Amino acid sequence: xxxxxxxxxxxxxxxxxxxxxxxxxxxxxxxxxxxxxxxxxxxxxxxxxxxxxxxxxxxxxxxxxxxxxxxxxxxxxxxxxxxxxxxxxxxxxxxxxxxxxxxxxxxxxxxxxxxxxxxxxxxxxxxxxxxxxxxxxxxxxxxxxxxxxxxxxxxxxxxxxxxxxxxxxxxxxxxxxxxxxxxxxxxxxxxxxxxxxxxxxxxxxxxxxxxxxxxxxxxxxxxxxxxxxxxxxxxxxxxxxxxxxxxxxxxxxxxxxxxxxxxxxxxxxxxxxxxxxxxxxxxxxxxxxxxxxxxxxxxxxxxxxxxxxxxxxxxxxxxxxxxxxxxxxxxxxxxxxxxxxxxxxxxxxxxxxxxxxxxxxxxxxxxxxxxxxxxxxxxxxxxxxxxxxxxx
Amino acid sequence: xxxxxxxxxxxxxxxxxxxxxxxxxxxxxxxxxxxxxxxxxxxxxxxxxxxxxxxxxxxxxxxxxxxxxxxxxxxxxxxxxxxxxxxxxxxxxxxxxxxxxxxxxxxxxxxxxxxxxxxxxxxxxxxxxxxxxxxxxxxxxxxxxxxxxxxxxxxxxxxxxxxxxxxxxxxxxxxxxxxxxxxxxxxxxxxxxxxxxxxxxxxxxxxxxxxxxxxxxxxxxxxxxxxxxxxxxxxxxxxxxxxxxxxx
Numbered sequence: 001x002x003x004x005x006x007x008x009x010x011x012x013x014x015x016x017x018x019x020x021x022x023x024x025x026x027x028x029x030x031x032x033x034x035x036x037x038x039x040x041x042x043x044x045x046x047x048x049x050x051x052x053x054x055x056x057x058x059x060x061x062x063x064x065x066x067x068x069x070x071x072x073x074x075x076x077x078x079x080x081x082x083x084x085x086x087x088x089x090x091x092x093x094x095x096x097x098x099x100x101x102x103x104x105x106x107x108x109x110x111x112x113x114x115x116x117x118x119x120x121x122x123x124x125x126x127x128x129x130x131x132x133x134x135x136x137x138x139x140x141x142x143x144x145x146x147x148x149x150x151x152x153x154x155x156x157x158x159x160x161x162x163x164x165x166x167x168x169x170x171x172x173x174x175x176x177x178x179x180x181x182x183x184x185x186x187x188x189x190x191x192x193x194x195x196x197x198x199x200x201x202x203x204x205x206x207x208x209x210x211x212x213x214x215x216x217x218x219x220x221x222x223x224x225x226x227x228x229x230x231x232x233x234x235x236x237x238x239x240x241x242x243x244x245x246x247x248x249x250x251x252x253x254x255x256x257x258x259x260x261x262x263x264x265x266x267x268x269x270x271x272x273x274x275x276x277x278x279x280x281x282x283x284x285x286x287x288x289x290x291x292x293x294x295x296x297x298x299x300x301x302x303x304x305x306x307x308x309x310x311x312x313x314x315x316x317x318x319x320x321x322x323x324x325x326x327x328x329x330x331x332x333x334x335x336x337x338x339x340x341x342x343x344x345x346x347x348x349x350x351x352x353x354x355x356x357x358x359x360x361x362x363x364x365x366x367x368x369x370x371x372x373x374x375x376x377x378x379x380x381x382x383x384x385x386x387x388x389x390x391x392x
Numbered sequence: 393x394x395x396x397x398x399x400x401x402x403x404x405x406x407x408x409x410x411x412x413x414x415x416x417x418x419x420x421x422x423x424x425x426x427x428x429x430x431x432x433x434x435x436x437x438x439x440x441x442x443x444x445x446x447x448x449x450x451x452x453x454x455x456x457x458x459x460x461x462x463x464x465x466x467x468x469x470x471x472x473x474x475x476x477x478x479x480x481x482x483x484x485x486x487x488x489x490x491x492x493x494x495x496x497x498x499x500x501x502x503x504x505x506x507x508x509x510x511x512x513x514x515x516x517x518x519x520x521x522x523x524x525x526x527x528x529x530x531x532x533x534x535x536x537x538x539x540x541x542x543x544x545x546x547x548x549x550x551x552x553x554x555x556x557x558x559x560x561x562x563x564x565x566x567x568x569x570x571x572x573x574x575x576x577x578x579x580x581x582x583x584x585x586x587x588x589x590x591x592x593x594x595x596x597x598x599x600x601x602x603x604x605x606x607x608x609x610x611x612x613x614x615x616x617x618x619x620x621x622x623x624x625x626x627x628x629x630x631x632x633x634x635x636x637x638x639x640x
Contacts, residue, residue: 007406013422020461024468024584031578062581075581 002354004038006030006091006267011301017308018080025062025081029088032061037092042353044215045093048208051215052175054096059130063089063100065108072112072120073128080311083256087307090257091264093356094363095216097257102171103127105250107134110180110192114234114242119194123178135176135204137167137195137221138243144169145376148240152183154193154228161233163193163226169370173219174206180234181221182243192234192242201226212366214359248324251371252314255327256307258367259300261360262335266296268355269342276347283345292341299338303331322384329377336364393447393538393560396500397435398491398517399466400428400481400509401459415608418511420458427462430506434566436575437536438504439470445538448472450498454481454490460592467587468579474590479597482605488520489600495525500561502543507532507565512606515565522563530556534569 008030015023036057044051058064066082068074075081082104090097108127111119126132143149152165163183173179179195179202195202201224210218234242270293273284283289310327313319339361343350350357368374379390403409403423410419427435441447451471453459456478463474477490495503503522508515522529528543534553535546538560545556545564579587621629633640 010422020464021584021588023461024465024579024587025581027465028468028579028581028584035578060580060582061578062584066581070585075585 004034005271006034006038006264008091008263009266009297009300010304011297012305014301014304014308018084021077022080022084025066025077026084026088029061029063029085030091032057033088033092037089037096041093041096041215042356042359045095045359046214046353048210048214050095050099050175050217055099055130055133058089058096058100059128061085064103064130065112065124065128066104068104068108068112068124068128073125074108078311079252079314080308082253083307083311086253086257087260087263089260091260093215094257094261094360094367095213097253097260098171098213098216098366099133101250101253101257102136103134105253106136106246107178107180109249110136110234110242110246111194113245114192114237115194116231116235118231119234123194127178132177133172133175135170135172135179135221136243136246137170137173137179137181138247139167139169141166141168145373147182147243148190150182150184150190152181152223153185154183154191155186157227160230161193161228163195163223163228165223167221169207170204170219170221171213171216173204173221174217176204179204179221180246181223183223189238190240190242191238193228194232194234195221195223195226195228196232199226199228210366212362212364214362244321247371248319248321251324251328252310252319254367254371255303255310255324255331258328258331258335258364259303259307261364261367262296262300262303262331262338265335265339265342265357265360266293266300268357269293269296269345272346272349272355289345292345296338296341299334303334306330320384322380325372325377325380328372329374329381332364332368333374336361336368339364393441393445393502394498394500395438395441395447395449396495396498396503397431397438397449397451397466397471398503398505398521399431399435399451399453399463400506400511401425401453401455401462402428402509402511405429405510409611411609411611415610416606418609425459425462427466428506428509428511430508430510430565430567431504432576433568433570434504434506434564435466435469435471436577437566437570439577440571441502441538442470442472447502450475450500452477452491452494454479454487454597456480463592464587465579467590467592468583469577470583472590474592476592476594477597478594482602484514484516485520485604486600486602488517488524490597491517491521492524493598494595495521502538502560503527503563504536504566505563507567518563518565525561525563527561527563528558529563529565530558531565533564533566536564536566536570 062075065074066077070076154161154163181193203222204219207218276283343357404426407423412419438449449471451466452475454477505518530545532548533545537544
């Protein structure tokens with residue numbers, strides 16, 4: 001792998017919209033990715049191994065629950081800081097960002113928002129420090145875009161609940177210490193349960209042979225008559241709205257993260273286009289390559305503005321789920337297109353592990369599908385503007 | 393031990409350098425600023441003294457409010473408090489003079505500055521500062537130990553190294569070697585959160601006289617075209633060196 005020479009594009013001087021602390025948080029994350037992620041990530045992806053040694057570093061730069069209050073081990077930062085951290089981590093690799101997103105938005109966030117004080121105290125500090133890794137179980141083998149149809153369920157057995165069912169495509173599952181699992185009670189209402197590693201009947205087989213997010217561990221969650229202590233039910237919210245709130249937070253992080261992947265591809269392609277000579281001049285001097293690069297920086301700049309505005313709205317608690325859907329959908333598609341165009345600029349070199357582009361491209365094929373598919377997010381926007389439901 | 397680390401706020405080494413106002417002013421538009429690398433080696437060594445020998449570490453900069461993010465980063469790395477002398481740094485003597493007022497008042501045992509800042513590369517401030525406060529001075533310092541009232545420093549000299557013993561108070565002009573690049577620290581989230589609450593005092597300048605003035609700046613000329621001459625055609629090479637390059 002080539003040395004990481006990344007220089008972040010900021011075509012519209014958007015740094016002027018950030019606070020001193022935003023920039024400090026971003027610089028720390030950026031420097032950490034350059035030092036600890038870039039040198040090892042290609043090999044991890046090639047070998048399809050999650051690099052566990054970076055968990056401590058992720059915790060140190062505040063990637064686990066940056067917006068969780070300090071009393072629970074978080075950093076008490078705002079939403080834009082969270083976005084910037086996700087951007088910088090995904091600049092390194094979407095798989096590593098996925099681990100951090102899941103921990104922050106899908107595990108720490110629901111425990112903080114919907115959990116009891118005892119649950120917060122028991123889990124949040126350990127999740128913030130990376131001592132515990134968490135995962136989130138919503139999607140099932142037969143219920144992806146339609147999570148409300150889930151069959152995983154639990155029964156009240158007096159002094160405990162009995163959980164049965166299975167979840168699929170779960171990031172961090174193979175080594176997670178705790179899973180936030182969404183399941184139906186006997187009346188069909190969805191609740192969140194904290195399932196801990198070691199509980200009898202709970203297993204987490206690894207999903208093998210992925211061509212995407214290879215540096216992140218994915219697995220299943222299988223519940224075979226798992227006895228769940230009653231104090232492990234998240235008490236403060238139930239219904240499908242609860243997991244969807246978690247997804248809003250995670251999708252917001254993805255909208256920023258995708259910018260990171262796009263910036264890395266653009267930066268690589270721009271440098272290559274200025275250095276690679278054909279027909280006696282740099283390929284960047286040819287109109288077809290300039291068109292690609294000019295369109296990339298235009299799209300990145302638009303995506304940065306979208307993410308920044310969405311972050312400001314979230315800081316004021318005014319962002320709607322539909323607005324988050326639009327940003328997730330737009331920015332991931334933008335990144336995917338830029339990865340493909342960048343790969344073309346690099347020609348044959350673009351397919352090798354010497355450069356990060358093809359890894360980003362393969363990762364983004366997952367990102368465009370998970371946390372609400374590209375198509376579903378379009379229908380969310382469609383329903384929001386027409387008032388008409390086109391899901392079913 | 394009381395340590396003061398002088399921190400210059402300089403353009404990142406990857407910045408594109410341009411000048412404005414008829415080549416008299418550096419164009420800061422779009423430029424990222426960082427802790428001067430020579431100062432960062434010193435700051436990291438100061439952290440070692442803090443952690444192993446219980447030193448306190450203050451940091452100081454002469455500059456406008458735009459330099460505060462750089463100071464805040466040094467606080468996030470672990471310095472205890474920051475001082476900013478609120479005036480534009482225009483010449484080495486002015487900066488040394490402004491620093492000396494704070495250095496005297498603070499009774500520091502050790503003042504660590506970078507050998508030079510990587511923007512204007514003056515390299516004068518640490519020596520002038522030592523003289524103004526009557527302290528010992530070791531320049532181009534690549535190793536520093538302190539035992540009681542005595543410091544042992546190693547400095548780089550032409551083709552070798554010199555080990556120097558000096559009484560405190562001491563000013564050093566530090567560089568790589570005080571610590572290595574792999575020892576440099578990235579502020580962690582805990583550090584960033586603590587830095588929010590650490591004092592950053594703004595002091596008004598003494599009004600030191602400015603003795604020199606930059607008249608204009610010039611960038612290196614772009615590289616000329618390269619002519620390749622075949623090894624079989626030495627006559628052509630001699631002809632070009634004689635008639636075109638006019639060097640023989």
